[in-house]
Amino acid sequence: MATKMEHPTDNRHAQASLEHFRQLLHAHMAKKGLRSTDQRRLIIETFFQAPNHVSIEELLAQVRTQDPRVGYATVYRTLKLLTECGVAFERRFGDGLTRYELADEAHHHDHLICIECGEITEFEEPRIEDLQEEVAAQYGFELKSHKHEMYGVCPKCRKKPRRN
Amino acid sequence: MATKMEHPTDNRHAQASLEHFRQLLHAHMAKKGLRSTDQRRLIIETFFQAPNHVSIEELLAQVRTQDPRVGYATVYRTLKLLTECGVAFERRFGDGLTRYELADEAHHHDHLICIECGEITEFEEPRIEDLQEEVAAQYGFELKSHKHEMYGVCPKCRKKPRRN
DNA sequence: CTCATTGCAAATAATTTGCATGTAA
DNA sequence: TTACATGCAAATTATTTGCAATGAG
Numbered sequence: 001m002a003t004k005m006e007h008p009t010d011n012r013h014a015q016a017s018l019e020h021f022r023q024l025l026h027a028h029m030a031k032k033g034l035r036s037t038d039q040r041r042l043i044i045e046t047f048f049q050a051p052n053h054v055s056i057e058e059l060l061a062q063v064r065t066q067d068p069r070v071g072y073a074t075v076y077r078t079l080k081l082l083t084e085c086g087v088a089f090e091r092r093f094g095d096g097l098t099r100y101e102l103a104d105e106a107h108h109h110d111h112l113i114c115i116e117c118g119e120i121t122e123f124e125e126p127r128i129e130d131l132q133e134e135v136a137a138q139y140g141f142e143l144k145s146h147k148h149e150m151y152g153v154c155p156k157c158r159k160k161p162r163r164n
Numbered sequence: 165m166a167t168k169m170e171h172p173t174d175n176r177h178a179q180a181s182l183e184h185f186r187q188l189l190h191a192h193m194a195k196k197g198l199r200s201t202d203q204r205r206l207i208i209e210t211f212f213q214a215p216n217h218v219s220i221e222e223l224l225a226q227v228r229t230q231d232p233r234v235g236y237a238t239v240y241r242t243l244k245l246l247t248e249c250g251v252a253f254e255r256r257f258g259d260g261l262t263r264y265e266l267a268d269e270a271h272h273h274d275h276l277i278c279i280e281c282g283e284i285t286e287f288e289e290p291r292i293e294d295l296q297e298e299v300a301a302q303y304g305f306e307l308k309s310h311k312h313e314m315y316g317v318c319p320k321c322r323k324k325p326r327r328n
Numbered sequence: 329c330t331c332a333t334t335g336c337a338a339a340t341a342a343t344t345t346g347c348a349t350g351t352a353a
Numbered sequence: 354t355t356a357c358a359t360g361c362a363a364a365t366t367a368t369t370t371g372c373a374a375t376g377a378g
Contacts, residue, residue: 136314152308153305153308
């Protein structure tokens, strides 16, 4: 059961898996009567290609390399749209800003965060996932998603003399 | 190893365990030359007695029943102090505000959050804790703390007709 | 006495919103 | 054409900070 092994730091997703998200989005937009605009398409494609855990600011900077006229508000509104239709997850780590990532349940991962240098490492551990289902069932919860962050000192920072 | 069983919703901590936190705080304040004031003592004791996951606003409201003159800034500053010396943890769930809880590692728990009604249930699962250590070790991390939140639909909300 | 602390108000920072204008469908 | 979308700037919200007055050690 616990045999799948992939590069845990390979953040980007195959084109194939993006197709699913494009469909989700399309369905949502059709149902709500929303429109496909240049800015939305650009922001969405940029998000799909961006590294994981992008902030609005990072995403906007990247978007503006293609179209400098795009404003903050549009990025916020588009990411909210992606969140609403289940394409993106909002995440808040310690720094005061929201980051976004693809809602890729099939390729689910959790995070190891270094409290010294802030480096974020992804991990997958199917045995933990199984236990989560077990716990949720104990409490009668129907599990939809989860967030599992472990904070510690990464190998690099452990080598440095510790601060006091 | 996995035999301890307690009321998972019993949030408050025995007086005995608070003693440890008082000492931590006292040591930190002594080392930094900080002073013990009426406001600080009141805020800290209120925090110790408050339900888990208090927000600044809730805490201030409670504090003001004892002393209406206390201001927001003092509560923020005091909670930051508690966080710095390891007495409290900052937590950010989905709503845009920071909540605080006792940094009680010995009585560690994680959270099950209902996405319908917002109810927060605590759980403990030693087998997950063990696996966390294992994963951290795989990556060479020295684990300091973690945050594990599971989102789903609680038993009560599952009974209600689902919204669309 | 000295310097940390407080309350207030003003300052920040991230995010949201109102509105006139632009533009998919 | 008919709303939805955009960009801008102003508004909001949570949190932080400057400062004069207060108070702990």
